[in-house]
Amino acid sequence: MPRTIVYYFPERALGECIRLLLAYRGEEFIDRRIPHEDWPEIKHKMPFGEMPVLEIDGKKYAQSLAILRYLGRKHGLSGQDLEEDFEIDQNVYFYTDVWTRGGYVYHEANEEAKAANMAELVKNYYPFALKKLDEIIKKNNGHLALGKLTWADFLFAGMYDCVKVKLQMPDLDKKYPSFKKLADSVYALPRCKAYADKAPKTDY
Amino acid sequence: MPKTTVYYFPLKALGEGIRLLLAYGGEEFEDRRVTSEEWPEIKPKMPFGQMPILEIDGKKYAQSSAVVRYLGRKYGLSGKDIEEDFEIDQSVEFYTDIRTKARAVFHAQNEEAKAKMQAELEKNYYPFALKKLDEIIKKNNGHLALGKLTWADFLFAGMYDCFKKQLQVPDLDEKYPSFKKLQDTVYAIPKVKAFADKAPKADF
Numbered sequence: 001m002p003r004t005i006v007y008y009f010p011e012r013a014l015g016e017c018i019r020l021l022l023a024y025r026g027e028e029f030i031d032r033r034i035p036h037e038d039w040p041e042i043k044h045k046m047p048f049g050e051m052p053v054l055e056i057d058g059k060k061y062a063q064s065l066a067i068l069r070y071l072g073r074k075h076g077l078s079g080q081d082l083e084e085d086f087e088i089d090q091n092v093y094f095y096t097d098v099w100t101r102g103g104y105v106y107h108e109a110n111e112e113a114k115a116a117n118m119a120e121l122v123k124n125y126y127p128f129a130l131k132k133l134d135e136i137i138k139k140n141n142g143h144l145a146l147g148k149l150t151w152a153d154f155l156f157a158g159m160y161d162c163v164k165v166k167l168q169m170p171d172l173d174k175k176y177p178s179f180k181k182l183a184d185s186v187y188a189l190p191r192c193k194a195y196a197d198k199a200p201k202t203d204y
Numbered sequence: 205m206p207k208t209t210v211y212y213f214p215l216k217a218l219g220e221g222i223r224l225l226l227a228y229g230g231e232e233f234e235d236r237r238v239t240s241e242e243w244p245e246i247k248p249k250m251p252f253g254q255m256p257i258l259e260i261d262g263k264k265y266a267q268s269s270a271v272v273r274y275l276g277r278k279y280g281l282s283g284k285d286i287e288e289d290f291e292i293d294q295s296v297e298f299y300t301d302i303r304t305k306a307r308a309v310f311h312a313q314n315e316e317a318k319a320k321m322q323a324e325l326e327k328n329y330y331p332f333a334l335k336k337l338d339e340i341i342k343k344n345n346g347h348l349a350l351g352k353l354t355w356a357d358f359l360f361a362g363m364y365d366c367f368k369k370q371l372q373v374p375d376l377d378e379k380y381p382s383f384k385k386l387q388d389t390v391y392a393i394p395k396v397k398a399f400a401d402k403a404p405k406a407d408f
Contacts, residue, residue, distance in 0.1 A: 048298050066293035073286045089270035104311040113313035
């Protein structure tokens with residue numbers, strides 16, 4: 001059994017996506033949660049000075065989307081050809097686009113600009129983008145791509161509560177029930193549930 | 205011969221990598237540069253209301269990172285296995301991370317906040333991140349991964365002038381000559397050069 005470690009902060013977010021996928025595939029791993037206070041000391045040991053990092057038998061894998069795609073292809077959670085792999089990537093990048101745009105506004109330091117930019121998103125971007133995301137999930141039987149479970153769903157589920165924060169939409173569950181349903185469906189997978197039941201609880 | 209079209213603005217930026225890959229692959233394509241006046245009419249026809257879009261025989265492919273990976277795999281510019289593909293993805297995601305942080309400054313509304321964020325990046329992030337990018341390229345014989353030409357290099361070359369603009373780091377070419385050198389390497393490939401010589405000129 002390879003020695004597998006997931007290094008991340010004591011949060012779910014991008015680290016959780018990797019933990020859930022490993023759990024789903026029955027891969028034992030050390031869930032190494034590094035407190036923010038300890039991070040400055042450990043930072044230089046990580047290939048890009050960031051987390052999450054996946055370590056398998058001493059080899060470090062960085063960059064969450066690269067890791068998830070790798071694990072997805074390794075563990076039968078990707079497409080059967082280029083066209084299918086493309087579809088997963090396409091929908092994943094659309095999803096990351098949505099939270100990145102939300103994130104720019106969420107992290108805006110100037111309160112007035114933040115409010116103005118949020119109003120802009122709510123008026124001109126979110127209605128289209130979130131409706132599109134909802135359509136994609138419905139078209140794919142409650143999944144992000146290919147009408148079935150892929151590594152994209154683990155990204156979605158692990159990030160979901162963090163995304164709600166970045167979008168500044170606490171009522172996202174009610175507006176687009178398909179989103180929470182997808183996140184829940186991943187957490188309901190028996191091995192994912194077993195992992196989550198024992199894992200530390202965090203807000204996002 | 206499939207009918208291939210690349211829809212993008214009259215820029216290089218995110219569309220250019222796709223054009224360069226198609227040129228490399230010997231794929232004839234219509235280089236459809238959509239002006240800002242034309243865009244509102246065309247926008248609803250695009251799957252995610254965005255460009256670039258690659259269209260092959262009526263099928264639309266969106267999300268530039270997904271498209272360049274797809275073309276890369278199609279044209280033998282990817283890895284021989286998932287470990288190698290992972291390495292390409294890791295370098296690309298790291299590079300994309302740098303761009304995302306730079307864009308956050310662009311999105312900041314307030315001039316004071318913008319200046320503050322830029323100063324923060326120049327002090328605490330760019331020195332490390334750009335040095336790391338430089339190391340990666342040097343370690344890989346002037347490429348982004350695997351010590352040889354991959355789709356990652358096309359993405360980098362196409363975006364480079366836009367990247368420089370977004371970073372707002374003066375003298376980037378002089379500070380890290382490996383970056384421009386990589387761009388030049390891609391544009392020197394005969395089929396790519398032939399395309400670029402005839403293509404409309406764009407600053408970024």
